[in-house]
Amino acid sequence: MRLATFNVLHGRSLDDGAVERERFRAAVALLDADVLGMQEVDRGQARSGHIDLTAVAAEASGAVAHRFAPALIGTPGEVYRRLAHDDDGTGEPSFGVSLISRWPIRSWHVTRLTGAPVRSPIYTPGPGGRFTWLRDEPRVVLAAVVEGPDGPFTVATTHLSFVPAWNAGQLRLAVRALRRLPPPRVLLGDLNMPARAASLISGWRPLARTATYPAWQPRVQLDHVLLDRRGGARWPSEGAVEAPRVPFSDHRPLVVDTSAGPPPRRPGADDY
Template identity: 30%
Template sequence: MSKSKATKPLAQKISSSFSEKIRRPRQAPRSRAKTETEPAPPRDFLRLVTFNIEHGTPQAGWSDPDVGSLKLPWNDKELGVYWLTRGLAQLLGPRSLSARAAVAKKALEDTARIIRKLNPDVVCLQEVDKGQRRSGYIPQAEFLSEALGMPYWRMAAAWAGPAYTVHRRPLHAHITRENGYGLAMMSRWPVKSWHFKRLGKARPRLRWGRGTWTGFSKGLLAGLRSLPQAIAGVKLVFGQMRVLQAARVLTPFGTVAIGNIHLETHRGVAQSQLRRSWRSVFDLNHDNCVLVGDFNLREDTSTEALQLLDEAMLPEIHGLVASYPSEKAWIPLDQLLARGWTFAAEPRTIRMPISDHLAVIYDLKPAK
């Protein structure tokens, strides 16, 4: 585990309606054996774990190759085999679906075992798959909630449909029969209400390659000479739908509004999404609210975004700890904002069997 810094006040008063309260759907009968909820030990703090699980990808990668993601061969003689293999892969999944499912299940079980030892009150997950070929068709949110013994859980789908084809807007935020991808939140304590908000996505944009092109500011010839190096590796990047998931959780410290987010990789869009998300969670409970998740922002850019908020809405604490990449973390992507709370301990991270992120543990105690 590694420790890091935390704290900083910030934020703004803008009322924006946020709701779409979601009816709690009937829980389908489950065939797997349930893990009994362990009694929570008496303690004077609330423990939140936020983790971008990268749809359950093991640290060492998948041991069974997914033939659906093969690169196009340059040898013309192999093209027929390639397209046949890819077509079958799209229909049948990885080369061995049973092998992929077994690897995915084992990785999630090992992850759940570690999280269970942390004894968290609330777990917020990002990049969660449901029924996707790449992750063995496992409903990851349901699987982990059962493995952790957390009976109050919900998935918030950013989109529905297969990961490798056209996405569509889900019929319901908490998808039950569709496959999809998004966020998940699970709690040891009862949830009074669930909330969901679509945050939109960034426009398609060009991402430059090795060099940065400054245009023709230094003359026509200089601009033309520098263009090839800048173009090398350039690609068109499409935005991805982002959502906010929130819940009013009935904890021993009262009702807490907790939000879970995974923001865009485009800095300006992510800053706007962060402000909108914080306002929405703040509206649920002005005096007792928390927002966690993968902000996709550095410390300075998230602070810059929050400075546009009204003083009455500013977060009282800002949790930061290096959590990405998992091999040698140095970027604090997985952050926390809160009002009505202080840190009971320094935020810390732990490496899991899955993901390119570290899981982050935040221990909070009431400020008053």
């Protein structure tokens, strides 16, 4: 099984600032993920050419099921609104997370997390990158009960706050919500914290330890694949790990292959 998480930066290249459908599709296809969790995903946004990035990724993966869960309606960093309980922002520009699966989904589950009430300094990547004070945004956890080849399991994806301590509280809330769903459980996401902190706070086991940020010279791991096996059937506790460079985003995707033996070489940025 190949599990992957990827903060896609709405598909934007830091080299040319563009979002290109074919470039995005090709990169996702090369990840060859059975289950892919994506963060910073646009739907219907002018800045990404009104592309439905979730649908493009699902087609590229050969998925049988996919879903987008908006964290907010509008454009992050500009004008947006939070979602009401029964509001999914259909037909409006939105921003959130996605799950894509090659296996059928038994049920979908969404948990909403409140953003921090304070601003925090964040590095803006790309040419002329700099630190800016940003307001935090609402977050969302998208979970699915998957009909896997060895039985059902729960997988979820999220993108937690960049505000220290606040993201720790969000992770605890996410774990609490996921424990209501069938084990084993996997969390894929940009948690905005290092692996040791993510493991200690969640109580879950990291399946990968490798730097993923920034993409051009990774120094820290912000993206994680965490496993909770409690109460579940036998589940691989390790696998081959990849963090390939792709031609967009400021993060590298993180892929864990739990099948036996090392995975074949996957093309890197120079192969595009």
